[in-house]
Amino acid sequence: MKKQTLVSGLRASSEPHIGNYLGAIRQFLKYQELHDCNFFIADLHTLTTPFEPKELRKNALEVAADYIALGLDPKKSTLYLQSQVAEHAELAWIFNCITPLGELYRMTQFKDKTGSANKESVNAGLLNYPVLMAADILLYKAEIVPVGEDQVQHLELARVIAKKFNNQFGKTFPEPKALLESETARIMSLNDPEKKMSKTGGQGILINDSPAEIQRKLRKAVTATDATGKSKGVDNLFRLLREFGNKEQIQFFENAYQENTIKFSELKDILSEDIAHYFAPFREKRKELLNSPEYIAEALADGAEKARERARATMQEVKKKVGLL
Ligand code: ADP
Ligand code: TRP
Numbered sequence: 001m002k003k004q005t006l007v008s009g010l011r012a013s014s015e016p017h018i019g020n021y022l023g024a025i026r027q028f029l030k031y032q033e034l035h036d037c038n039f040f041i042a043d044l045h046t047l048t049t050p051f052e053p054k055e056l057r058k059n060a061l062e063v064a065a066d067y068i069a070l071g072l073d074p075k076k077s078t079l080y081l082q083s084q085v086a087e088h089a090e091l092a093w094i095f096n097c098i099t100p101l102g103e104l105y106r107m108t109q110f111k112d113k114t115g116s117a118n119k120e121s122v123n124a125g126l127l128n129y130p131v132l133m134a135a136d137i138l139l140y141k142a143e144i145v146p147v148g149e150d151q152v153q154h155l156e157l158a159r160v161i162a163k164k165f166n167n168q169f170g171k172t173f174p175e176p177k178a179l180l181e182s183e184t185a186r187i188m189s190l191n192d193p194e195k196k197m198s199k200t201g202g203q204g205i206l207i208n209d210s211p212a213e214i215q216r217k218l219r220k221a222v223t224a225t226d227a228t229g230k231s232k233g234v235d236n237l238f239r240l241l242r243e244f245g246n247k248e249q250i251q252f253f254e255n256a257y258q259e260n261t262i263k264f265s266e267l268k269d270i271l272s273e274d275i276a277h278y279f280a281p282f283r284e285k286r287k288e289l290l291n292s293p294e295y296i297a298e299a300l301a302d303g304a305e306k307a308r309e310r311a312r313a314t315m316q317e318v319k320k321k322v323g324l325l
Helices: 018-031 053-069 087-096 101-105 108-114 124-138 149-169 211-219 232-244 247-258 264-278 280-290 293-322
Strands: 005-011 036-042 078-081 144-146 177-179
Touching: 005 018, 005 124, 018 036, 018 144, 036 053, 036 124, 036 293, 053 078, 053 280, 053 293, 078 293, 087 124, 087 293, 101 124, 101 149, 108 124, 108 149, 124 149, 144 149, 149 177, 149 293, 211 264, 232 247, 232 264, 247 264, 264 280, 280 293
Parallel strands: 005 036, 005 144, 036 078, 144 177
Antiparallel strands: none
């Protein structure tokens, strides 16, 4: 297989949940062995929703520790903080100037995040969020981007921006593709299975949750069925069991479900043990890493240095094409 350039990021809002892990991070681990990978912590994107400066700094370092503890190897991939490579913001500005507002207004995430709020008072960063994301990707001329389903529309916009730039200024960027893991691209919230599990909603199992916490959250998971007998909550629990459980457990509960003898309390308790067990080595490694923050800071500084080199080369080319000195 030809080695391709890959980029992906995680916001620094808080600790990753199992949706982030199954939808994105787990893929990163696989691809770091195959491709030229760039993974970053999207701290500039984190500024688009309410934040505390102290918390932001702490969370960014913790997300880096999470990445490394889960198996991302800073020697195999380039791992860095978005804000430490100034070219992300620089390219985003140029992209802002070729992106029609209409494209941004129709983004589902923008509509979801602004909801019924008065659009006059929404910060412009929230609207321009996908433009910065296009810059994150195209700065490295990435061809593939592993993400969860919620980011696919943003990826489409990155392709629109790449095309537009190429048409206007000459072929510069490839058109990046989203890489989706079909089964786990959208893990649902436990207490509102109509919505995706998310960091900001607080309804997710964090990968660093203690076994007791995982159990507490799972016990509250909604399993109600709709008028047609379907249940998104149940589907979601089974999806998680297929990821974290063993063959016998999966078989047992699938049969019990078919035969209508299933006890969801039992399924939830088994599943919480499985998830706690799965992430046990991660919790240990994370603790160790957070005891040596200088190692994390160093890995991030090295990563930023490497990223900057490529980012600079792209910006030189872009500025020349656009007519900037
Ligand atoms: P969140 O959306 O929870 O705030 P991020 O924005 O940092 O988290 O998302 C990081 C990555 O995790 C993205 O690739 C995103 O598509 C993926 N992701 C987020 N939530 C889910 C989910 N519920 N299921 C699958 N993937 C998800
Ligand atoms: N917007 C993504 C999310 O919320 C995070 C992100 C920022 C990203 N820049 C990116 C993902 C570039 C992939 C590529 O999940």
